[in-house]
Amino acid sequence: MIGGIVVIAAIIILVFVYYYNRIRILSNRIEEAWAQIDVQLKKRYDLVPNLVETVKGYAAHERGIFEKIAEARAGMISGSREGRMEASNALTGALRSLFAVAEAYPVLRAAENFKLLQEQLEGIENKIAYARQFYNSSVLAFNNLITTIPGAWFAGGRQKNAFLEVPEAEREPVRVAF
């Protein structure tokens, strides 16, 4: 009788420990995933001034674009995850129009420095997309665990995390009007 109680208690403790750790691990994975995004955002943040300077050398009068970029870049310094992602998406849009403008300057397009920066930026943008994918799948795993039984019993009031959505504008091809 006492043996049975001990066994049941041990099982309950083990199950509790398992789910407690599982929830912690998945929630840490979300933090890690965000850190990955952050690293790439920081790299892009540092790269943008170089790019802008290079373009200015050939197309100094395209002020509107430079201002848009500077504004979007400034918005990325602080704020919530959603806020920073929003600023980052704005920056992506602004950079796209920068490259669209660059199309009109053959000398700029041919410049070695510009090509290199463009390549690096492309690499970073891809990595941001992949990091966001990892973030979202980590969030999905976490949300699934804490909203389904038995994980939900151990969630202790933890809230579902939000996905990082891809902005509508990014799904559409860039339209350039001259």
Place this chain on the structure above:
Amino acid sequence: MGRLDIRDEMARNRRASFLLIVVVAAVVVGLAYTLALLFAPEYLIFVLPFSLIFIAIYTYSSYMYGDQVVLSATGAVPAEGREYVYLRDTVEGLSIAAGIPAPKPYVIRSDEMNAFATGRGPEHASVAVTTGLIQGLDRQELEGVVGHEISHVRNRDIQFMTLVAVLVGLAAILSHVILRTFRYGGMMRGRGDRRERRGGGIEVVILVVGFILAIFAPILTRLVQFAVSRRREFLADASGAELTRYPEGLASALEKITGHNRGKMDVSEAVSHLFFVDPNRSALDSLYATHPPMEERIRRLREM
């Protein structure tokens, strides 16, 4: 495809690695006994401890340095320089998507289109692709292939597959030595055997078993290698496509590679199962192939 599949796969890989080490250890001990019986029956007592120590050291160094052996055996060099920017970015990007540290990118100078991953775990991994692959595929296709290799890294296939490469090589060498010895010994006996034989039945049995082992050891280990690597390839295709979110890229890469490769890449049989597609295609394809048929892989990807 959930995370559970991958965790199952990791556990399966650990079991498989363990089993492989046990089997290879048994084969090596058996072969060592046979050699001792043939040449120095008075040292039989030392065979077990010595061969176990040998196996332990060999397995440990295969585990630690197997990737270096494989990389140099295939002539892979680090992917440095501007022409490999996209490769480096893709490897890094997809490993971010897979949630693992980025493996070191390598290239192999070859016109054949192929790729492989090796290492003892996600923290110590390398991905190598041929220059032919970089030139012949477009970006989405290259991404598909790299995604497949990154999945091998994440699923911890590489640890087992690298062990197989090095341990299968060992079994092959030992059985080769024994077979040569039998031939040599047979000749000696033909010219009058000086050695006094203790005609015990057990020795004869051990000799026969040793002989059979020597012949079948490489075949057996190879068959194990085939059976496991087919399932792994399908799983890596599926989880690679999950990483890139674009199965068609991998499918069309497979199609291009089938049309392009002449099937002669000049790499050792011991490492062929590591590759993205079989580097040495032979007439005995379907029975001996380390990889599932291409049509089957393409069909499964297109059905996703």
